[in-house]
Amino acid sequence: MKYLIAFIDDEPNILRGLRRLLRSKRDVWEMVFLEGGEVAIDWISKNEPDAIVTDMRMPTVDGAKVLEYAASHKKGRIRIVLSGEADRDLTRRTVGRSHQFFSKPCNETSLIRAIEAAFTSCEDVLSPEMQRYVSNITTLPGATKTHDALEKAFKSGSISELSQAVAHDPALALRVLQLANSSYFGRPNDTLSIASAVDNVGIEILAELWETGSLLAAPDTKEIDAHLAEYTDLAVETAQKLYAMSQEEGVSDAECEDAYAIGLLSWVGEVIRSCGTEELRAHLHEKGAVTAAAYVCCLSGMPPRVSQIMEHLVNAKGCGGSAEQRAEEIGRVKYNRVEAF
Structure with missing residues (x-):
């Protein structure tokens, strides 16, 4: 069974970069790349992702709102923020609703390790x-x-x-x-x-x-x-x-x-x-x-x-x-x- 992972960002170039970086996981992960928070919430409402990885600063629906929705609907075994320069008020809203926060640019090995650990620990x-x-x-x-x-x-x-x-x-x-x-x-x-x-x-x-x-x-x-x-x-x-x-x-x-x-x-x-x-x-x-x-x-x-x-x-x-x-x-x-x- 493949784990379902959702990656969310409002910049298409970032999503393409993630797709390239994570190519080695295609056989074990089913990955979806969602452009923007509004699209992400709509997708999350209809699916059961095992992990959610989201940017923070996105227009209309930011990453904090995505995580608020995911947490309130019990979606994702691990919820990760992958973002650039942090806004303190925005970041504060993710505490409790996310499990880890990675800064861009992120070492893909660390990101992969965090996601995989959520699936294999104590299984x-x-x-x-x-x-x-x-x-x-x-x-x-x-x-x-x-x-x-x-x-x-x-x-x-x-x-x-x-x-x-x-x-x-x-x-x-x-x-x-x-x-x-x-x-x-x-x-x-x-x-x-x-x-x-x-x-x-x-x-x-x-x-x-x-x-x-x-x-x-x-x-x-x-x-x-x-x-x-x-x-x-x-x-x-x-x-x-x-x-x-x-x-x-x-x-x-x-x-x-x-x-x-x-x-x-x-x-x-x-x-x-x-x-x-x-x-x-x-x-x-x-x-x-x-x-x-x-x-x-x-x-x-x-x-x-x-x-x-x-x-x-x-x-x-x-x-x-x-x-x-x-x-x-x-x-x-x-x-x-x-x-x-």
Whole structure:
């Protein structure tokens, strides 16, 4: 079965260039090249694309409107922006509705890798239906205590307080690292350092995204809030144990931060599970939640080592409800105590 990919741009020369660049994928992808946002929305409404790659600045119907339509109608397992000079207000509207942002001119290898990863990551564990469900969550929720910490940090204007808030919530960390590792608001950084990611994106942009609900959603009920608070505590405990373990290994500060972020992000699946349907909660029980975390990290452009370690956890004993077990298992992989990849 060929995957169906839609490429959208208002410039015919750009579309012809993409067609040439991606000629090697003709046997595995069915590709359509759509001129302009209006044509794109009409086509998307009648088809089920596996991936959508769109320019931003287009007359009448811009890329943000295309992505808004696609996200609201749950179209595409991965939605990518491929654009030139970014307009901050326009780009801000794509946060949550897109998974990654590539600047023109784009290295076709990176673009191909991002699209293919969305199809192959966790395919043996997550059904296509579950993949589509996870990929169409626009903004994950955070516990009330996280929102309180964000409000305090933005009011004080303290970048240190903001970094601390991000470092204590897996869903929030995922969003900030997604923005820093892609070209949304500047040059992308291949980083898992939460402090660096916050600094890279900037407090002003993060405040704007929080005010519009694109940074972190609010919990729908008190019950969900309680679950989110519990998973947040487990995520932080896992991350702190991994950071301490890394220090004992004598690795660099960057490696310690790397381990902290992976421990924190490994609980994103439980956040997804807590706010999902009954069917989703059943499907993502225990190991399925770790798989969902691996998948959403892959979609969001996290460095490949994140998903690789999490995919290993799916087959490990220590990926259930214990922070200590999960930290130990991640440590076993990260420090070559087992063959992981």
